[in-house]
Amino acid sequence: METHFDVIVIGGSFAGLSAAMQLARARRRVLVLDGGRPRNRFAPHSHGFFGQDGKTPADIIRDARSQLLAYPTARVAITEALTAEREAGRFVVTCADGTSSSADRLILATGMRDDLPALPGLEARWGHSVLHCPYCHGYEVADKQLGVLATHPLSFHQAMLVPDWGPTTWFTQGIVEPTADETALLEARHVRIEASRVVEVLGNAPEMTGVRLADGRVVGIDALFVAPRTHQASPLAQQLGCALKDGALGSFLVVDDGKQTSVPGVFAAGDAATEWANATFASAAGVTAGVAAHRSLIFGL
Template structure:
């Protein structure tokens, strides 16, 4: 085998997994396409010790630290295929190269799919946001909105008044039930049932939204939970169980980040509907430790058989 472990994805989860394995003096290869989910944001927030830093800066420093371990290697590229090969796995890259490893950590993340509303995509990561804990403080005290695109959207609207005056836009599809309406009323959340049809302002700034009835309403930031898909096809190719999450598919893992396929571990946004850099990093640590333990157990079984 070329490597003990291949980590597909060099974001918060992948680098955290690789660091544990590198410190265990295992041969680790990180394959990363350089397209992290948070590349649209100017700064990462809520990540202890990294608050306010640009995502690219965090990744550069993390990659430098991981690369200091002599058994860790990097490839900049896209992993397009993975198959089991005997006791290990073969990963094929977009350029045709192949790499082999005894274990895999899938940390390829997810892709966000925003509602098809003019002006929304251009502001993603600046004034169109997904997480108030990650970005709410930076838009505090502005005219805020929640653009509903899934049944849990009213609960996001319940939280948002702690950051600023909030309007819940039902889009004519996600009407809160009576109990939730009462909670929103107590929280001071305005309800707008006319759908947003356009976002207005000099990009990336947001000044207002145009509604379906022609009204223009002041809005300076919108929170929306986009639908998501897995960024990498490898989990499906390998036969890992994939569940329906709140916003899109998630790779099924146990408490130690093992998938349903022996020897394959997964971590990060692709494994949960709760997306946060700290969660992703912590999941990567668990996956790296679990992969190391699996290698130890495998080494012991081989020695016992000998």
């Protein structure tokens, strides 16, 4: 039998649980559907998240879920949401476990999927010695030999940032040709520019000792920063007809100041709805979405 809720939150990581908490505290019936594959599951620890620094992502989620379920109007189901559609003024969501639920509002906290460059040894080290964000992981590799692997033209900005954590080599991969002004800025930051492509990551995974270049040379590198291409982790936003915007690395959901998408009644928070992926940003966006969804139940759309 289909169960009806005030709000269904799809995605049970930092953004989704933060959204659900606001609704549970407003004594609204809220269901969180969690497929159990958060984007940060590859990282051994989460850093830079106020009050949670150094904890594993799994521990943060477990504790937050336990706190949410202390509220009697909150439910969490560990299952993947497969379809979402609007029927007779409400949203109906069907799940991989065969269940179906409906709600007056939806919050999509479905996250993004990272597509790493097809480079031998990269995927096995993702989240450990192959990293995406110096603010999240730079402190833990400080003063080691660091690399930045270009995946898009804006890689220059990452190459400029990383030297604050250690000596840096920028591997342009034939993707970026720095201008004279950019080269001067990088040299002032003591960044070594390497034009020969990286063809292999070396060392005993998940650690690394260096990278092999196309010309046969080996460069000693202890950690490599990579900005992967991204894709929506779930097809639900497209099913519902939510508008997307192209970003430097992938498309993200368009939302207003209250995190409402282009589809009335559908809100979105977290990595799926921003170019600025970060645990704290995701949680804050979830709070905004939860409050806005609650207000829309009272004041209308």
